[in-house]
Amino acid sequence: MGISQTDDLVFQFINHMAVTFSTLNPFMRFLSEKAEYLFYLGIIVYWFTRIHKNRQMVITTLFSACVGFGLGSILSHFFYRDRPFVHDTVNQLIEHSANASFPSDHSIGAFVIATGIGLFHKKDGVIWLVLAGLISFSRIWNGVHYPSDVITGAFIGVISALMIYQMVHRWSVAYKCLNVGIDLYEKIEKKIWINYKKDRSSNLKN
Numbered sequence: 001m002g003i004s005q006t007d008d009l010v011f012q013f014i015n016h017m018a019v020t021f022s023t024l025n026p027f028m029r030f031l032s033e034k035a036e037y038l039f040y041l042g043i044i045v046y047w048f049t050r051i052h053k054n055r056q057m058v059i060t061t062l063f064s065a066c067v068g069f070g071l072g073s074i075l076s077h078f079f080y081r082d083r084p085f086v087h088d089t090v091n092q093l094i095e096h097s098a099n100a101s102f103p104s105d106h107s108i109g110a111f112v113i114a115t116g117i118g119l120f121h122k123k124d125g126v127i128w129l130v131l132a133g134l135i136s137f138s139r140i141w142n143g144v145h146y147p148s149d150v151i152t153g154a155f156i157g158v159i160s161a162l163m164i165y166q167m168v169h170r171w172s173v174a175y176k177c178l179n180v181g182i183d184l185y186e187k188i189e190k191k192i193w194i195n196y197k198k199d200r201s202s203n204l205k206n
Contacts, residue, residue, distance in 0.1 A: 010147045011084060014140045018091040025093055031138035032094050035131065036106060039113045042128070046117070053120060055182050060168055061116030061161065068112040068160035069105065072153065076100040085143055092143035104145050107136040107153025108160075115161035132157075 018025055043061065046054040081102040085092045110132035118125020136150035168174045 007148045028138040028141045032142045057120040064161040064164040068108045090143040094142045096144045104149040104153035107150040108157045110135045111154045111157030115158045119165045
């Protein structure tokens with residue numbers, strides 16, 4: 001049995017769960033359509049903790065995401081693949097345009113952020129990686145991706161995060177630029193906050 005046949009059989013097995021375990025469908029739709037916003041919210045929350053290590057993590061992770069999505073875009077052009085619902089009858093639970101299926105952008109994004117967080121905070125990373133896995137699984141369940149799409153996307157996300165993390169921490173110039181950028185931002189942030197408090201105090205007095 002070839003890889004393509006195995007991929008299709010695994011897809012059919014998981015996608016049919018939407019019929020067998022239909023009570024889970026609302027949860028799976030949430031994972032596919034909304035759960036990615038939890039990652040965006042998480043990145044924002046980590047940034048505004050105003051902890052230097054967290055800000056290093058956020059910037060490193062965002063650079064990793066750029067690399068990951070760039071690699072995914074290149075692969076999708078060289079190895080174009082239609083989505084499962086284009087040629088076959090599947091249990092499609094969410095709306096999706098009939099664009100490239102390989103690799104999964106959702107998997108890239110979820111795993112690059114989860115791995116980026118895990119490299120700085122191991123315990124937090126486990127939680128985010130579990131969520132990334134659930135999102136990827138839901139994309140198959142809902143009929144918009146094949147297993148190989150999400151597996152490749154996850155691989156790209158993890159490798160991109162590891163690569164940028166290693167580059168930043170082993171290349172002194174990159175590490176210095178990262179910290180200089182954060183320090184500059186924090187000086188501007190502090191100045192804005194001081195001016196805000198002055199203006200607020202002045203308005204209260206008036």
